[in-house]
Amino acid sequence: MVLLAVLAGCDKPSTTQKSANQTAASAGEGAPEVVVTDELPGRPERIVSLAPNVTEILFALDAGDRLVGVTRFCDYPAQAAEIPKVGGIVDVDLEAILAKEPDLVVGTSSGADPKIAKKLDDAGIPYGFVRMDNLAQTYRGIAKIGELVGAADKAEALAADMEAKMDRVADSARDGEHPRVLMIFGRNPLIAAGPGTFGHELVELAGGKNVLADAKAPYPKLDIEKVISLDPERIIDATMAGEGLDTEFWNQYPSIDAVERGHVYLIDDPVVLRPAPRLVDGLRTIREAIVGSASARK
Amino acid sequence: MKRPTTPLTAPRLLVTVAISAVVAVGCGLVALAYGSSGFGGFEVIRGVLTGSLDAAQEAIVMQARLPRVVFAAIVGAALATSGAVFQTVLRNPLADPYILGISGGAALGGTIFMTLGSVAVATVTMGVPAAAFVGALGALALIFAVERWTPASRASNYVLLLTGVVFNAFASAIIMFLKSVVSAQKAQELLFYLMGSLAVEGTDAATIVACAAVVLACVVGLIWFARDLNALSLGDDDAAALGVPVTQVRRWTVGISSVAVAVAVAFSGLIGFVGLVVPHGIRLVVGPDHRVLLPTCALGGAGFLIVADLVARSAFGVFSSTLPVGVVTAAIGAPLFVFFLWRSMN
Numbered sequence A: 001m002v003l004l005a006v007l008a009g010c011d012k013p014s015t016t017q018k019s020a021n022q023t024a025a026s027a028g029e030g031a032p033e034v035v036v037t038d039e040l041p042g043r044p045e046r047i048v049s050l051a052p053n054v055t056e057i058l059f060a061l062d063a064g065d066r067l068v069g070v071t072r073f074c075d076y077p078a079q080a081a082e083i084p085k086v087g088g089i090v091d092v093d094l095e096a097i098l099a100k101e102p103d104l105v106v107g108t109s110s111g112a113d114p115k116i117a118k119k120l121d122d123a124g125i126p127y128g129f130v131r132m133d134n135l136a137q138t139y140r141g142i143a144k145i146g147e148l149v150g151a152a153d154k155a156e157a158l159a160a161d162m163e164a165k166m167d168r169v170a171d172s173a174r175d176g177e178h179p180r181v182l183m184i185f186g187r188n189p190l191i192a193a194g195p196g197t198f199g200h201e202l203v204e205l206a207g208g209k210n211v212l213a214d215a216k217a218p219y220p221k222l223d224i225e226k227v228i229s230l231d232p233e234r235i236i237d238a239t240m241a242g243e244g245l246d247t248e249f250w251n252q253y254p255s256i257d258a259v260e261r262g263h264v265y266l267i268d269d270p271v272v273l274r275p276a277p278r279l280v281d282g283l284r285t286i287r288e289a290i291v292g293s294a295s296a297r298k
Numbered sequence B: 001m002k003r004p005t006t007p008l009t010a011p012r013l014l015v016t017v018a019i020s021a022v023v024a025v026g027c028g029l030v031a032l033a034y035g036s037s038g039f040g041g042f043e044v045i046r047g048v049l050t051g052s053l054d055a056a057q058e059a060i061v062m063q064a065r066l067p068r069v070v071f072a073a074i075v076g077a078a079l080a081t082s083g084a085v086f087q088t089v090l091r092n093p094l095a096d097p098y099i100l101g102i103s104g105g106a107a108l109g110g111t112i113f114m115t116l117g118s119v120a121v122a123t124v125t126m127g128v129p130a131a132a133f134v135g136a137l138g139a140l141a142l143i144f145a146v147e148r149w150t151p152a153s154r155a156s157n158y159v160l161l162l163t164g165v166v167f168n169a170f171a172s173a174i175i176m177f178l179k180s181v182v183s184a185q186k187a188q189e190l191l192f193y194l195m196g197s198l199a200v201e202g203t204d205a206a207t208i209v210a211c212a213a214v215v216l217a218c219v220v221g222l223i224w225f226a227r228d229l230n231a232l233s234l235g236d237d238d239a240a241a242l243g244v245p246v247t248q249v250r251r252w253t254v255g256i257s258s259v260a261v262a263v264a265v266a267f268s269g270l271i272g273f274v275g276l277v278v279p280h281g282i283r284l285v286v287g288p289d290h291r292v293l294l295p296t297c298a299l300g301g302a303g304f305l306i307v308a309d310l311v312a313r314s315a316f317g318v319f320s321s322t323l324p325v326g327v328v329t330a331a332i333g334a335p336l337f338v339f340f341l342w343r344s345m346n
Helices: A002-007 A052-060 A078-082 A094-099 A116-123 A135-148 A152-174 A198-205 A224-230 A279-291 B010-033 B042-050 B055-089 B102-116 B121-149 B155-181 B184-195 B205-224 B226-232 B236-241 B246-268 B274-286 B290-314 B325-345
Strands: A034-036 A047-049 A067-069 A104-107 A127-130 A180-187 A190-192 A234-237 A264-266
Touching: A047 A052, A052 A078, A052 A104, A052 A135, A094 A116, A104 A135, A116 A127, A127 A135, A135 A152, A135 A198, A152 A198, A152 A279, A180 A198, A180 A224, A198 A279, A224 B055, A234 A279, B010 B042, B010 B055, B010 B290, B042 B055, B055 B205, B055 B226, B055 B246, B055 B274, B055 B290, B102 B121, B102 B155, B102 B184, B102 B246, B121 B155, B121 B246, B155 B184, B205 B226, B205 B246, B205 B290, B226 B236, B226 B246, B226 B290, B236 B246, B274 B290, B274 B325, B290 B325
Parallel strands: A047 A067, A047 A104, A104 A127, A180 A234, A234 A264
Antiparallel strands: A034 A127, A180 A190
């Protein structure tokens, strides 16, 4: 559930930055975008990260060396793997957090254990949970995390730089062809990017038209019949490694336009969909696939 | 099951089986004509008959729908026939491949393989079923061990059922453990596998044919024992008095049924209630004589699962998601289960 947990949720770009005190951080519609404690350290020295994208952001802010605990899904950058683990995303081990004696816990509210904020309150540990369910929230979230760890200026710059880079790719994609794209997260079952997911947002920004833009579910499960009838011109297969990264699966269905014309692209690094600065790389990869660049093909 | 059997004549047998065959084939044709895409109905029939399908339509019928319909038929036949046999042999109306632990064993085998994981797609498509098969045989071995160890008495059937229930609990504990330690993607895959799905994309025709052959052989083998099963349903003592080697018949029929279930579950995961509901429904219509019950169950199970899978596939329009067929069979099966339970108590 990592990817789904991190990306799940509804995505009404909210323009106001709400702040709630001492309320449980819960995922879902209408949940506050930022939940922080009253008392925050100016420059925390012992930070626990409760999400892989938060860990990436902290490293990008040069705060990685202050991390004393991360989740078992935090695998980037490489140094993150050496930091002690405090559990998963939805199964955080409170005792492991307490043992690290952190002066700040940072997480994303979507997918997080809704009780963890309450538990941290009881333990008197300052925390900040930041929702990053879409791009707009991601830029704001990076800035907020910067504030929390005492690197506000750096974070502002990082977010602005990321936004500029994303916009540049999006601008270059505005004109020209807009092929119909199917983005796949898993083959067994076939799970695809529907509206309201990062995959959808990136595909559309990169100049594609998501064939599932009208789906009712954010992560619809398809059968192969549905894929054949949607007849996408590009298939971006972000199935995580381990299921076999080859196009043999798709080659069985040559009637699909993308398969027939050799436009199936495999992305073996699904963390490009994590709301963190590396999303820029993800967008570029998807853009290359949509352009039909041979370098994106595998 | 002690009511007197209606005399079975060759014409009656032929007519009953022919009618069920027509119904099953009818279900198959309907399921070929509809699916998750808009393409369907008479268009399909006309297209197939006149050969005027375009590449995409042909792919939908031949590569998306046909394998699923065939697989649903195989799995449905295996589960329903085995269910009927288990109910007779264990003399318990609630017995089915699930409760005996055979499905649980297969699920455990498949889950362990998926967890330990292999990298190549080809290994996964063959390896999971193979591991599931081993798991089912493991559960079967356990059942036989318990049977051998239990002194022959009326209670021995309950011991078998209890062993199945306990083994299932054990298997699901291990499965839950594995689910909690694997990656998110794997957990999702496992969940789908455990919910039962006839999504057989990537399974080649040879495998499907092989499964069909094994299941067909099992069904024929069970029909071979039909007379003995009839005797067995009168009670062990009566059967023995009629000269039926009770222990051997029981061992053979449970063994053959389990092989059929293992093949089915290996590829489709856990699909519940088919082995329970279909035999009861069929028995109400054709009576308890196994010579007619077993072939009708095979055809009825095939038809039932084909239709359930059609519902699962067509659900995309409503939920924007294809349902696992296990969800559909459980939704139909659970209320029927309660009904049969209520009936058996009255």
